[in-house]
Amino acid sequence: MLVKNGNESNLWAGLAKSLAIVFIPFIFRLVCHENFSRRTEKMKKKTTSKKTRQTKKTPSLGLLLKKEVVKLGQQIGDLLPLEAQDIVAAIKQDHDSLRNYLGILKDTEKDMTERRRAYKAFAALLKSHSVSEEKAVYRPTADLAGREMHIKVAEGYVEHHVADDLMARIERTKDPMTWSAHANVLSENIEHHLKEEERDLLPLIRKTASAKKNMDMLAQFLFLRGQSQKKVTAKNAGVLKSVRG
Numbered sequence: 396m397l398v399k400n401g402n403e404s405n406l407w408a409g410l411a412k413s414l415a416i417v418f419i420p421f422i423f424r425l426v427c428h429e430n431f432s433r434r435t436e437k438m439k440k441k442t443t444s445k446k447t448r449q450t451k452k453t454p455s456l457g458l459l460l461k462k463e464v465v466k467l468g469q470q471i472g473d474l475l476p477l478e479a480q481d482i483v484a485a486i487k488q489d490h491d492s493l494r495n496y497l498g499i500l501k502d503t504e505k506d507m508t509e510r511r512r513a514y515k516a517f518a519a520l521l522k523s524h525s526v527s528e529e530k531a532v533y534r535p536t537a538d539l540a541g542r543e544m545h546i547k548v549a550e551g552y553v554e555h556h557v558a559d560d561l562m563a564r565i566e567r568t569k570d571p572m573t574w575s576a577h578a579n580v581l582s583e584n585i586e587h588h589l590k591e592e593e594r595d596l597l598p599l600i601r602k603t604a605s606a607k608k609n610m611d612m613l614a615q616f617l618f619l620r621g622q623s624q625k626k627v628t629a630k631n632a633g634v635l636k637s638v639r640g
């Protein structure tokens with residue numbers, strides 16, 4: 396019986412030893428793994444927050460430039476008198492100056508020298524206005540939603556193109572009769588174009604464009620107008636009157 400008991404206790408002791416051999420390394424590995432995972436997680440968090448801090452500290456060059464452009468647009472807007480503080484008002488200022496010349500261009504009773512002089516001042520403004528309008532206003536409307544607005548912009552391009560063609564013909568001809576006929580048609584064409592832009596296109600742009608988009612358009616329009624009109628007088632200055640004082 397004692398022998399049997401002795402054998403049994405040896406058996407249990409052997410079993411316990413075997414279990415210990417199998418499980419102790421397993422538990423040890425488990426604990427180590429847990430600690431390692433925790434440490435790795437901590438390190439990951441540290442690196443991410445460091446990266447976030449670094450990103451916050453050094454914004455990209457593109458972001459800085461964008462901020463500067465928006466700030467500049469706002470500063471330009473603040474400097475302008477109230478009537479030119481949005482793109483629609485600025486365009487209308489140019490249109491009003493263009494209208495100063497429409498009567499004289501189609502007045503066949505007027506002296507030709509006077510009409511030709513008026514044409515030169517008118518053409519300097521019209522060319523600058525159309526180029527600036529296409530780049531700063533027509534082109535960016537492609538990003539805005541609105542089928543009717545896109546149709547009006549497409550018509551605007553065609554009317555600008557017709558006006559460019561008529562101006563090229565006027566500048567080529569020496570014959571007063573041909574000059575007068577083209578100047579008359581140009582005057583009527585522009586009268587119609589300004590009216591349509593103000594009645595149909597500009598209200599759609601004002602309604603659709605965000606305040607920021609409107610300001611971007613205005614800043615670019617003023618920049619291009621200032622850059623592209625060579626001969627500026629009090630009568631043909633348009634929106635430049637507001638910018639240059």
Ligand SMILES: [Fe+2]
Pocket residue numbers: 486490524528589592
């Ligand atoms: Fe216009």
Ligand SMILES: [Fe+2]
Pocket residue numbers: 525528551555588592
């Ligand atoms: Fe136009």
